Amino acid sequence: MSRLRGPTGRAVTVGEWLARWLQAHPGAASTVAGYAGHIRLYLEPQLGQLLLGELSVTQVQEMFTAIAYEHEKAGRPIRAATLNRVRATLRSALNAAVREGLIDTNPAALAVLPAAPRPRAVVWTAARVEHWARTGERPAVAVWTAEQTAAFLHAIRGHRLYAAYHLIALRGLRRGEAAGLRWFDVDLDEGTAVISGQLQRRNGRLVACPPKTAHSARVIALDHTTVAALRAHRDRQRNEAALYGARYRDSGYVFTNLNGNPVDPGRLTHVFQQMLTEHALPPVRLHDLRHGAATLALAAGVELKVVQDMLGHSSIVLTADTYTSVLPQVAQTAAEKTAAHVLQAGWRLPGTTRHRRPSRRKRRTAASPAGRRAAA
Known part of the structure; x- marks a missing residue:
């Protein structure tokens, strides 16, 4: 195998290839930022000086052993999930090198790491809420019940960004998708919205990016309550523009600051956390509203395929594995149907x-x- 060589004829290192790959990567800003962090913190220090054409499975395996040892020594054990994400970054970069014929095989694909179990979402049942109030202990990923979601939306109904949280909680948008929604993507008469991009903060500024994946580009249906919320939001936005005056910037985005500039996804998260504290609701992340939208749809009897399309998942297996075990009533209904079927048979x-x-x-x-x- 001939080594990859640069313009000067010098053999290119793994670090140089990673820099090239990252610069040309077409993914969303948040995805690229995650890759950049893995390269800066782990891949460049451990593998950067090695030649791309000579990188072996053994060297990749030794890198992960060294990373785990260094974290353990510093008293900060690294999670298996983090190691797997670092490997995914390296594997993606080396897959690109394989496609370009620069290397024959991908050493990262053959490295063995501990399995990283995905955190399962749980529901804020009455018992779990009581335990949290008494001890402060909370699940890593949790979703609200339908009653808790309704209580949250009722409590914030006067907030100027109410429609954003309504949209996320009922239709399962990611925060970047909500921030990146533009008025020409929304048809309130037909009750549809086109998810064609997202906003992400990159290098200190907001950047319009493509959707997270190809399947994330989708058309979602808007129920009558969401349409009503968006109509009221549009009226409020027009009033704000008139009050702001000539300096108002009509950016075309659905959710904006008072001056018309698009709202930062990070601000949506910050405001959301303030609301939870103000209204003493069980703690969830803003992204957990997306989880909640899926689980509540399943509880309402919506077919799994429809939920997959609503979320923009690439695989129905991902949707099923993530959500179908969350809400107790879904499992209870399934159990009753199974028992009735057997007894009837x-x-x-x-x-x-x-x-x-x-x-x-x-x-x-x-x-x-x-x-x-x-x-x-």
Whole structure:
């Protein structure tokens, strides 16, 4: 295998390739920022000086061992999930090198790491709320019940960004998608919104980016309450523009600051956390409103495929694995349906839809005086 060489004929290092790959990456700003962090903190210090064409599985494996050891030594054990994300970044960069014919195989794909279990969302049941209030202990990922979601929306109904949180809580938008929504993406008469991009903060400024994945570009239906919230928001925004005067900037975004500039996704999170404190609601992250929208839709009987499309997931397996075990009533309904199906099947003749008849002996017993007395 010939080594990749740069313009000067010098063999290119892993660090130089990672820099090239990152600069040309077409992903969303938040995704690229995550890759950049992995490269800066882990990949460049550990592998940066090695030659790309000579990188081996052993060297990649030794890198992860060294990272884990250094964190342990510093008293900050690194999570398996973090190591797996770092490997995903390296694997993606080396896959690009394979596609360009620069290396034959991807060493990162063969490295072995501990499995990183995905955190499962749990519901803020009454017992869990009581435990949190008493001890301060809270789940890593939690969602509100329908009643808690309704209480939150009712409590903030007068806030100028109410429609943003309504949209996230009921239709499952990511915060960057809500911040990046423009008025020409929204058809209030037809009750639809096109999710065609997102806003992310990158290098200190807001940047309009493509959706997180190809499947994230989607059309979502807007229920009548969301349409009403957006109509009221549009009226409020027009009034704010008139009051602000000539310096108001009509940016075209649905959710803006008072001067018309698009709202920062980080501000949506900051305001949301302030609201939770003000109204003493069980703590969730803003992104958990998206989780909640999915689980509440499933609880309402919406088909899994429809929920997948609403969220913009690439795979129905991801949707099912993430959400179908969250709400107790979903599992309860499934359990009752299963039991009813089994019990009903017990009275059917095999291979038919006809029900079994009680045996003659049972009929005679029921018809006898003793049987009638027992029945009475």
